[in-house]
Every structure is written in C-alpha cells, then in structure tokens.
Amino acid sequence: MSGQHVVHAHEEPQSFLRRYIFSTDHKVIGIQYYLTAMVMALVGGTLAMLIRLQLGWPEAKWPLLAKLFPRGMSGGVMNPDFYLALITMHGTLMIFFVVSLGLVSGFGNYLLPLHIGARDMAFPFLNMLSYWTVVPACVIMLASFFVEGGAAASGWTAYPPLSAVEQAVPGSGLGQTLWILGMALFIASFTMGGLNFVTTILNERTRGMSMMRLPLFIWTLLIASILGLLAFPPLTAAAILLLFDRHGGTSFFLPSGLYFGERVLPHSGGSPLLWQHLFWFLGHPEVYVLILPALGIALDLLPPFTRKPIFGYRLTVYSLIAIGVLSMIVWGHHMFVSGMNPYVGEFFAIGTLAITIPSAIIGFNLIASLWGARLQLRTPALFALGSIAFFGTGGFGGIFLGNATSDIQLHDTYFVVGHFHFMIGGVTLLALFGGTYYWFPKMFGRMMNERLGKIHFWVTFVAFYAVFLTQHFLGIGGMPRRYYAFSKFEFLAPIRDLNEFISLAAFVLGAAQLVFLFNFFWSLFRGARAEQNPWRATTLEWVAPTPPPHGNWGETTPEVHRWPYDYSVPGAPEDFTPQTVPPTVVEVTR
Amino acid sequence: MAEGSERLKRTLEGFFFAFILMTIALAGIGLGVRRWLPPLASEHGAGIDRMIRYLLLTVGTLFVIGHVALGYFIWRFSRQERVTYRLASPRVEKLWSLIPGIVMALVAEGGVLVIGLPIWQQYYLRPAPPDAVLVEVTAEQFAWNIRYPGRDGRLGRTDPHLIRYDNPLGIDARDPASQDDVVQLGVMPVPLGRPVLVRLRSKDTLHSFFLPHFRVKQDAVPGMTIDIWFTPTQTGEFEIACAELCGFGHFQMRGVLRVLPSEDFERWLAEQPTFSSVR
Numbered sequence: 001m002s003g004q005h006v007v008h009a010h011e012e013p014q015s016f017l018r019r020y021i022f023s024t025d026h027k028v029i030g031i032q033y034y035l036t037a038m039v040m041a042l043v044g045g046t047l048a049m050l051i052r053l054q055l056g057w058p059e060a061k062w063p064l065l066a067k068l069f070p071r072g073m074s075g076g077v078m079n080p081d082f083y084l085a086l087i088t089m090h091g092t093l094m095i096f097f098v099v100s101l102g103l104v105s106g107f108g109n110y111l112l113p114l115h116i117g118a119r120d121m122a123f124p125f126l127n128m129l130s131y132w133t134v135v136p137a138c139v140i141m142l143a144s145f146f147v148e149g150g151a152a153a154s155g156w157t158a159y160p161p162l163s164a165v166e167q168a169v170p171g172s173g174l175g176q177t178l179w180i181l182g183m184a185l186f187i188a189s190f191t192m193g194g195l196n197f198v199t200t201i202l203n204e205r206t207r208g209m210s211m212m213r214l215p216l217f218i219w220t221l222l223i224a225s226i227l228g229l230l231a232f233p234p235l236t237a238a239a240i241l242l243l244f245d246r247h248g249g250t251s252f253f254l255p256s257g258l259y260f261g262e263r264v265l266p267h268s269g270g271s272p273l274l275w276q277h278l279f280w281f282l283g284h285p286e287v288y289v290l291i292l293p294a295l296g297i298a299l300d301l302l303p304p305f306t307r308k309p310i311f312g313y314r315l316t317v318y319s320l321i322a323i324g325v326l327s328m329i330v331w332g333h334h335m336f337v338s339g340m341n342p343y344v345g346e347f348f349a350i351g352t353l354a355i356t357i358p359s360a361i362i363g364f365n366l367i368a369s370l371w372g373a374r375l376q377l378r379t380p381a382l383f384a385l386g387s388i389a390f391f392g393t394g395g396f397g398g399i400f401l402g403n404a405t406s407d408i409q410l411h412d413t414y415f416v417v418g419h420f421h422f423m424i425g426g427v428t429l430l431a432l433f434g435g436t437y438y439w440f441p442k443m444f445g446r447m448m449n450e451r452l453g454k455i456h457f458w459v460t461f462v463a464f465y466a467v468f469l470t471q472h473f474l475g476i477g478g479m480p481r482r483y484y485a486f487s488k489f490e491f492l493a494p495i496r497d498l499n500e501f502i503s504l505a506a507f508v509l510g511a512a513q514l515v516f517l518f519n520f521f522w523s524l525f526r527g528a529r530a531e532q533n534p535w536r537a538t539t540l541e542w543v544a545p546t547p548p549p550h551g552n553w554g555e556t557t558p559e560v561h562r563w564p565y566d567y568s569v570p571g572a573p574e575d576f577t578p579q580t581v582p583p584t585v586v587e588v589t590r
Numbered sequence: 591m592a593e594g595s596e597r598l599k600r601t602l603e604g605f606f607f608a609f610i611l612m613t614i615a616l617a618g619i620g621l622g623v624r625r626w627l628p629p630l631a632s633e634h635g636a637g638i639d640r641m642i643r644y645l646l647l648t649v650g651t652l653f654v655i656g657h658v659a660l661g662y663f664i665w666r667f668s669r670q671e672r673v674t675y676r677l678a679s680p681r682v683e684k685l686w687s688l689i690p691g692i693v694m695a696l697v698a699e700g701g702v703l704v705i706g707l708p709i710w711q712q713y714y715l716r717p718a719p720p721d722a723v724l725v726e727v728t729a730e731q732f733a734w735n736i737r738y739p740g741r742d743g744r745l746g747r748t749d750p751h752l753i754r755y756d757n758p759l760g761i762d763a764r765d766p767a768s769q770d771d772v773v774q775l776g777v778m779p780v781p782l783g784r785p786v787l788v789r790l791r792s793k794d795t796l797h798s799f800f801l802p803h804f805r806v807k808q809d810a811v812p813g814m815t816i817d818i819w820f821t822p823t824q825t826g827e828f829e830i831a832c833a834e835l836c837g838f839g840h841f842q843m844r845g846v847l848r849v850l851p852s853e854d855f856e857r858w859l860a861e862q863p864t865f866s867s868v869r
Contacts (some may be wrong), residue, residue, distance in 0.1 A: 080838035155835050161795045161812060162837065168731075168795050169837045255813020257750040259730070259760075259793045264750045272811055308673045312683040327649060337798065339811045342714035349702050349710075356698040360690035363656075368686065370663040372675020377603045377668055385664060389611065392656040396649045399698045405641045405706035409627070409715070410807050412798065412833045449650050457612075465614050468622070476626040476642065478802035480833045484843035491628050491829050568673040575673075589677060 012550035022132070024124035025550055029131050032108025035100030036131075038517075040138060044093035047086045049510050054078045054086075056503025058485035061128060072150065076099055080484040081170045084153035087482060088171065089145070091156030091177065096186050099290045099428045104135075104228075105193050107435050108221050108293065110443065111195060114216050114541035117206025117558045119551045122199040131194035132372035137185035140178050148174035155482060157283070160253040160275050164245045167260040177246065180239050187232045187239075194232075201225075206540075208560035212317075213579070215539050215564040216310070220296030223324040224289040230328065231285035238278035245270070254394060276338055280331035287328040290424050291391075292320060294431035295362060298387045300564075301434050302366070304537040305381035306373030307575050309590070310566035312365040319358035319365075326355045336404045337411050345404045352402030359395050363388065374568075379453030380535075383434025386461045387427045393465075394422030397472055412482075415475025418468040426464055433460075435514065440523065441530030445547050448527055452519040459512035466505035470498060536576045539564045543580050562588050597669075601645055604668025611661035615654045622650045628802045631828060631849070633821040635805035637709035644705055706796045718819035722785035723855075726869060728759055729790075729797035729810040732839030734830055735759055736778045740770030740864055750793065767867040772859060778830065779848040780822055780853035787819040798834035801847060809834050822849040 013019050020028060053062070062074035083519075109127065113120055121127045130134030144151040153171025154163035162168045163176050201222045208491040214222075241252040249266070251273045256268030299310055308318070323493070332340060334347035366388045375381070397419035398404050410416065440448045477495045479486065486496040540560070544552050558580045566577040573584040630639060678686070726737040726745055735758055737743045746768020752760035758775070761768045780786045790799055792810040800807045801820075808818045830845030850858060 080841065084838060084840075113760045132609075153838075157819070158836070159796055162835065190658040253847055254759045258691055258812055259750045259753055264753075267612075271813060273814075306667070306673075308676050311678060312687060314680065315683055315687050337807050338809045339814050342710070345706055345714070346710065349706065350699070353694075353698040353702050356694040359692050360694040361687045362691040364687060367656075367660055367663060370660075370667050372670075372673055373667040374670050374673050375604065375664065375668040377600065377607065377664075382607075385607070385660070389614075389657060392660075393653065396653050396656075399649050399701075400642070400645050402698070403641065403645065403702045403706045405638055405702070405709045405713075406645055408807050409638055409642065409802075411807055412800075462610065465617070469614070469618065473621045473624070473626050476629055476801075476832075480831055481799065485841055488844050489829055489831055491831075495626070519691070570676075 003307045018333060021436060021488060022128060024128045025119070026109045026113050026121045026124070026127060027443075027548060029127050030108070032131055033109060033115055033134075034036040036135070036138060037098050037106055038520075040093050040101065041513075043142065044090055044508055045513060047090040047093070047140070049507065050078070051083070051086050051090060052503040052506040054484065055081055055486075056500045058487060078484075081150060081153055083484045084155075084169065084482070085145070085151040085171050085175070088152050088155050088158075088179075089141070092152075093141065094184075095156065095286070095290070095424060096183070097141065099146060099424060099432070100186075100190065100286075101134065103290065103293050103297075103428055103432050104221070104224060104277050105130075105190070107217075107297070107432075108193070108197060111439065111541060112200055112218065112221060113204065114442075114544060114548060114552060115215050115539060116204060116209050117199065117540050117560060118200060118204035119553060119557065121196045122144045122204055123196050126192050128195055130189045130196070133185055133189035133192065137182045137189065140182040140185065144175045144178035144182070147174040147178065149175055151175045157279055158242070158275075159279075160242060160272050161258060164242060164253055165260055165265065166246070166259065174468075177243070180243050180246075184236060185240050185358075187236045189396055189418075190228055191232055193535035197221055200227065203227075205373065206557045206560060209579075212314070213560055215296075216299040216313070216320075217293065217296035219320055220292040223320055224292045226325055227285040227292075227327060228289045231282045231289075234278045235282035238275055239530035242275065249530035251267040273335075273340060276335055276552065277331070280334045283334065284331040285327045287420075287424055288323060290428050292323070293430040295320075295366075295391065297431040297435045298366060298384045298391070298427075298541070299369075299381050301384035301438055302369050303565045303567050304438075304535040304576075305376045305378055305384070306370060307376070307567045307574060308369075308373050309563075309567060310365065311368035312361070313563070313565065316362055316365050319361045319563040322358040323355055323362075326351060327356070330355065330402075333402050333404075333407070336407045339567050345415045350405040353399065355402075356395065356399060363395065366391070378535075379448070379450055379457060380434045380438035382454065382461075383437065383458040386457065387430035387434065389461075390422050390430060390464070391474040393469065394419060394427060397422065410475055410481055413475035414471040414479045414481055417481050418471030418475060421468045421471075422464075426468070429576070430460075433457075436520070438535065439541075440520075440527075441534050442546055442548070444524055444527075444539055445530055446523055446527030447530050449519050452515055456512055456515045456519065457509060459515070462504045463509035463512065467502050467509060470502055474498060501510070536574070538566055538576050540579055543578055561589055593818045597671075601669045604665045607668075608661035608665035611657045611664070611850040616659040618650065618653050618657070622646055628747075629824075630803065630805070631822055631824040631826075632801075632806065633823055634709065634713045634805035635803075635820075638805040639714065641701070641706050641709060644701055648701065652693070652697065665801045713820075714818075718817070719785050722787040723781055723820055724787050724789065725780065726789040726791065726797055727778070727810070728793060729836075729843075730758070730793040730831070731795065731800065732832070732843040733836050734776055734778070734799075734843070735793075735843035736774040736776075736845075737761075738772040738774075738859060738862075739767075740772055742767060742770055744769050746865065747787070753793075756869070763866070763869060769864060772862040772867040773865060774862075775846060776844075779850055779855055779858055781852040782822055782825050782849050784852060785819050785821045787817060790816045790818065795833050795836050797835045797836045797843070800831045800833035801828060802831060804847075807833055825849045825851060
C-alpha cells in the first residue's frame, strides 16, 4: 500500500475543453461514461420495444413506423432481416454499451478513487484514452444501422458461418464488419479501463485502507476487472480472425464445402465451434464482469438503509473470488448441444453448478443482512432489495440451464432469454438505478425526486417479473428464441398468445424508464440541494466535499481507521461512524 | 404525531413490498404447476422430463421460500425503530453460510450428478443399438433434407460440388452405395418403437435439429457429422424446428417427423423411388 500521498503534479485545467470534454479527471470521465451509456440505453431500449411490437402482433401493420424505417418496415410490416438486426443490436448495445459502460466504467470510474481515498485513477491519461476509444465504438455501432444490408444480424454471439459469409444473411455485409470493428474498439477501451482499475485498487489506496477494509463494490470491481483482462483478449483475437475470414480469404471458422448462393465457397479446414469456444471464453466471464459489480452495489446500498453492517463480509469476499475463478472454466455450458464432445459437457455441467454454492452464500448474506435492521425503504434501498430478488430468480433459472440434461430441452428457448434478462438485464439495471439514486447527490449536488423514484421502482420491478418470469415457462414449452414470429409451428399454438401479454408488460417496463429519465434531468436542475452526507453513510466518498473538487481531498488524503460498515456502533455519538473516525473517538468493533 | 405517521408509512411500505413478493411467489407457483412441456413422444425424453420436474419442484420451492423470506424480513424490519442485531461473529457467519452451501450442493450439484448425468450418458455417450434405423438429416437455409440409406444400409458419398437442383445433397452417382438411397424434403417418416439414428449435417450455416416432443436438440454444424439417436414411443406427426439462428427464414424452418408403425414404415420406404431411379 502506498504511504503518504503527494498531491498530483497536474493542476486543475481551466479551459472548457480540457475540463469537461478531454478531461483526465476520473469523476468527469465517470459521468461521461454514464451519460454515454444512457444514450445507448435509449437506443437499445427502443430496439427492445420494436422487438416486442413484432412478437406481440406479428401480423399487424404499422404505417407510422414504415415512415421511420422505410427499409426495415416497408409497407408497415417488419421484415425478418430487420428483426434479426434488432435482436443482435439490442443484445450488443445493452451488454457492452449500456451495462458495461454505465455500471463498470461509469460508476467504477466515478467511485473507485473516492472509495479508496485516492486523488484520481493510477493512469489518468489512459483513463481519458479509454473513454475516447469507446466513443468511436459507439458511433460505429450506431452507424451500422444505416449501411447497405443494415446492421449485423447474426445475434450478439455472432456465430459463424452466419457472421462470416456475406451471402448468409443480409446483415452479414458491411454491418457485420462494423460490428466487429466496434467490438474491437470497445474491448481495447475496456482493457485499458480494467488495467487502470486493478492498478488503482492495488496501489492507490489511502493510509489505513487495507484490502479487508474495502467496500464490497471495490472488491467486485477488482475481480471483474481481472476477469475482463483475462477473458477479453481471446475475443479480440477471435474478432480479428473473423475479420480475416470475411475479408482475407482465410478459414479459421469456415470448413470446406460450404454451399451458399448456388456455389461452393473456397474455404477449407476451419471450425465454427472454435468461434463458439473463443466467444464464450469471454462471454461467460463477461456475465460476471457485469453481475459482480451489480452485487457489489446492492451489498453496499444496504447498510446505509439498514443502519447496520452487512452479514458475512469475509465470506462474501471469498465467495466473490470463488465465483470469479469458477467463471473462467464453465464457458462450455453454452455449448452443451453444439456438437462439442459430450464428455466435456459433463465437466462443464459439474463446474457450472458448483458456482451455485458461492452464489447462494452471497444471496443468503444479502437477505441475512436485513436481520435486526432498522430498515428504511428509501428509493436506493428499494432498488437494492429488488436486485436481491432478481439475483435469486435469475440464479434459480441458471440451475436449469447449467444442468446439461435439462438444457437439452431448454437451450436456445425463451427460458434462456428470461434467465439472462434477470441476471445481466435485471440485477445490473436495478443496481445501476439504485446507484444513481444513491450517488446522484454526490455527483451533482442535488437529490433525485423520491416519489418519482419509487414509482419508477415499483413499475419496473413488477413489469420485469411479468415479462421475464413468464418467458421462462414459454421456454419450457419449447418456444425457440430469435424467431421472427411463432405462427409457423403448431406446437407453439397453445402458448404463443402469451406474447401479447408479455409485450404489453414490456411497454409498461419501457415507459417506467421514461419516468427515470425525467427524474434524472429534472433533478439535475430542480432537485433539492443535497447535504454533504445525505444518507448518513460511512464510506469515504461522503467525507469529500459535494461535488468533489479536482483531486478530491484538498490538502491531504483521508486516513482510514475502520471497515466501511460501522453503523450503529454501541456508544458512538451517531448511528454511523465514517471510516475516517479514529479508534480513540469511536471504538473499532471489527 | 409526525413521527407516528412516519412510522405508519414505513410499516405500510414494508407490508406492500412483502405483499408484492408474496404475489410473485404465488404467480410462480401458478405458472409452475401448469403443464408447459409438449406431450412426450420419446423414450429417453422421460428422463429429461424427470430432470426438469425435479428442478421445477426443488428450485421452485427455493424460489418461493426466497421470495417469502425476503418479503417477511422487509416487512418485519421496516417497522423496527432501532437496530436489534448488529454484527455476527465470524463463527456464526461461517455456520449460517453452511445452509445455502449445503442446499445448493444437494439440489443443484446433487441433481445433476444423481439424476442428470446418467440420463445425459444414456442419451449421448451410448452408441445407437445395432438395429437402429439410420436417417441422414442435412440442414440448409431453410429446409431439412432427409436421406435413407436404402436396402444396402449404407449412405452414398456426397460432395458439395455435385449439388444441383435435382441433387440437393450432392450425392455421387458413381458410388454404388448411393444408388438405392432415398431422399426426402422436409418430411421424415420413422418407425415406432425402434431406435432412430440421426446423422446430422449442414450445407451452409449452423442449424439445430429440435424435436420439441422428443426432447431432442442437436446443432447441425457445417463440416461436422454428428450422430444422435432416440426411440419414438408415439405414432403421429410431430414438428421439427430449427433452434439455432440460421438467417432470415429461421422462424419458418419447419419439418415434419412422421412416426409410423414399423411395418407401415418399411412399406413406405420400399415404395419410395431411389436415387438412381429418379436420375
């Protein structure tokens, strides 16, 4: 751990451009990431609404939409290519450009130095570079909608040959190339960010901030960043190989004898399964890169509203590490029926279900943290509690899918869609929202509206269950995902009408997010002025002035004397004891 | 007075949260007890159904307990005026965490080891019995090509360079084994009660051979030949769906599996024109 901090040499820049646009200040960069994620969420969410419109009423005509999307919805009816582009881009944007950017890069950047008592990230310039690398990635992704053939349409997993052969699907033209380039830039950016996070957490902690005094959000960021650093490079390599297959005539993922457009392609010797391995070697850890920080936020939002420490800090840390390690060796559970050797499937099933053990311990600790609490149901607390329920529901669904035997029936059905939306859609978004309501006063010096916040929570929470819990059961009924319509199959006749209900619930869910948007921007200008520590919380960011100045801490960085959860310490003057309070004033109880 | 109404509001909010979670648990039960699986028509499928039902029961119970417990905690502790339990000792924390650990080890890991993997092994790791009926299924955008080996029991050689309109599989006419092959498009008759060995291939992109009523799902991968087998237990017509995104026609890539009594199947097969007879 570093000793006495010297004030960084760089001074606060004065020009608008260096202060707010090309800033190296972690707080500005964090907010830039957050707002970028918000823009991408608007796009991704709109795509989701169009998807639900199609699935709810597959035969209907929407003349108004024909004007907006003259090619994708010619004559007012969505065409199947456009539908595939929608699902591909919805998944890609939400996973990589909303949750990764907002939750990990956004909150991570804003909070990490504040949480550990640092003045900035270890590499401020790299931090700025990582943000300005992801901006072109966003632009490229969005631009791909407007090129010949439309955006990529091979699913967010981009399985070849669909993603490698231009004739395979219309979106496999320039749209797919742009998708690969956008992903490559995103990965480059995320790798820079991860490197910065790990270095900062290991080297920039202030005096007294030992690893076991870190808030759990920081622990989850550390594990998530390490996972990202280990798992993303294989996808980068795979993306480059895919680019070669597309434009260089190589055959990494393409076997001989592919027959497209009435001719045999000249490729030979490659394997489509290789891509699946490389993709999921990233793809599965990526799930944890998103879910762990979300759990970290849920864990950290509880104590200020239960007014007591969380249950099982140490075991939670060990469980998080165990999940991180296990997550690297279970990617094959996405490939049980892919043609992979079935013996290997057994290994992946056993490994995957081992993850339920540390996950259940974390879930248990989250609920147990409520025991004996003086629970205050403010908006951030609602979202934290909601994400516990989502984590449970999503985790339970995972037990069906990690089990190779039941996965035979459930693979690539709506069960999977329901499951992963609870996990990387639900837990993460509730944490993202909960974190926003909680840290908004620190970021912008104003409180968000409580009443609107609660409306936002309740509608989101209930509508989310209506949409995605129902989808689990459609999946048991065998309803395949990535279908443009369910009208062609008789076996779906008894269950397909539920899609109308799901679509209506999805529109309610979408509308609830507009309440959030309104609240966010209204509060930015009209919200009540926030005190320095409005939630009466213990962690370091609340010791800093609001909003924190450049360099965060004035003359000297704070010194830490205790763990981050000292609420309701017996004999203390207040029911919260900030981490900076020395043991001479309030006894250290842990 | 203000404090009293504040307290009432907190109690009501906690109660509301508990009520919603309880409703979700009930909705989960209501959905879970309904029959969702398509009617079963294969032998090994009974095992897969047993696995799914076991999980619905055990994991469903955990789902209900979890939501009820969370609701109860929220309701109970949102009424409290002071913290009544602060910090557990490391020993207590370890002991309590044994509960979720053991439950998951039993339900999830135990479930797959005791029920799941034996079925998996029976489905995937045992070779098809020698009397199995061989059927080659070749997927393409967006259709299922079905081929039977004919009297000699051997499928003729294929080469994609030979693919023509009248020879969609590119069967090599020079190969003696191919002369009596029988080729069908989209309809796949199989005999009742006899193992069916499906040799799965793809001409272009990934597909997945999904028989919802048979609990069969296997990706078709270009460049690979994948064998799976199952035994039909019901006669009738069943649907073949594609379960791996394969392009814009993915949603309508429908085939029909027709299960016939064994004699009817043999008669039907004998009546079909062979590859050499249609050329």
